[in-house]
Amino acid sequence: MGAAVNGADRPLEYRVLATSKTSTMDKELNEAAGDGYRFAKAMGGKTANGGQEVVITMVKDPAASRSGFRYKLLATSKTSTMQKEMQSMADEGYEYVDQTVFQTAFGGREVVVIMEADPSRKELRSTYRLLATTKTSTMQKELQEAGSQGYVLLGLTVGKTEIGGDEIVAVLRNN
Numbered sequence: 001m002g003a004a005v006n007g008a009d010r011p012l013e014y015r016v017l018a019t020s021k022t023s024t025m026d027k028e029l030n031e032a033a034g035d036g037y038r039f040a041k042a043m044g045g046k047t048a049n050g051g052q053e054v055v056i057t058m059v060k061d062p063a064a065s066r067s068g069f070r071y072k073l074l075a076t077s078k079t080s081t082m083q084k085e086m087q088s089m090a091d092e093g094y095e096y097v098d099q100t101v102f103q104t105a106f107g108g109r110e111v112v113v114i115m116e117a118d119p120s121r122k123e124l125r126s127t128y129r130l131l132a133t134t135k136t137s138t139m140q141k142e143l144q145e146a147g148s149q150g151y152v153l154l155g156l157t158v159g160k161t162e163i164g165g166d167e168i169v170a171v172l173r174n175n
Contacts, residue, residue: 013060014040018053022075022102022112025054029071029114032058038069042114044102052103054112068119070094075102075112077159079132079169082111086128086171089115095126099155099171111159111169124175131170139168150174 015037017028029039037058047053054073072094074085086096094115102112129151131142143153151172159169 010062013037013062015058015060016055017058018047018049018055020051020053022054022073022110025056026071026073029056029058029073033067033069033071036060036067039071039097039114039116042098042100042112044100044112046103054100054102056114070117072115072117073112074115075110077110079111079130079167082113082169083128083130086113086115086130090126090128093117093121093125095121095124096128096154096171096173099157099169101157101159109159111157113155113171127174129172129174131172132167134167136168139170143170143172146172 015032015035017025017032019025019028037060040057040059042054042056044054045052047055072089074082074089076082076085094117097114097116099111099113101109103109129146131139131146133139133142147153151174153170153172155171157169158166
């Protein structure tokens with residue numbers, strides 16, 4: 001019983017990545033993918049290492065034969081920039097897998113989005129929309145409108161914007 005197992009009753013291998021630099025994390029994500037690992041979960045916050053870090057867990061399933069995943073980590077305090085970057089990555093075959101908030105060295109709290117390219121994925125091209133507001137009532141209205149247009153909510157975080165306020169940031173996708 002001891003070890004966690006997948007449906008095929010084989011042990012899984014995990015790799016934990018942690019860094020204070022988003023550019024370093026992008027490189028480490030892709031190195032782990034090259035070793036057969038796939039993205040599992042992400043979190044930004046203060047760790048025992050004494051600072052703010054992005055922590056990502058990767059998993060390798062020995063029973064799975066798929067490999068060749070590629071990753072792109074996007075980080076910005078401007079939601080309009082993030083939406084453009086996400087759409088550009090989607091146009092190259094990447095899809096959203098997770099988001100978190102990362103405390104930068106300059107005191108900002110950037111929204112971080114992880115995008116994944118799966119070599120077995122068919123020619124799916126998603127359209128992404130980011131909503132950002134300081135008021136939950138406004139978010140309700142914007143989500144309702146986006147939902148009526150077929151957008152599905154993927155993730156929700158609270159991040160500090162470049163104007164200094166806390167914003168609710170929602171990531172949505174329409175296929």
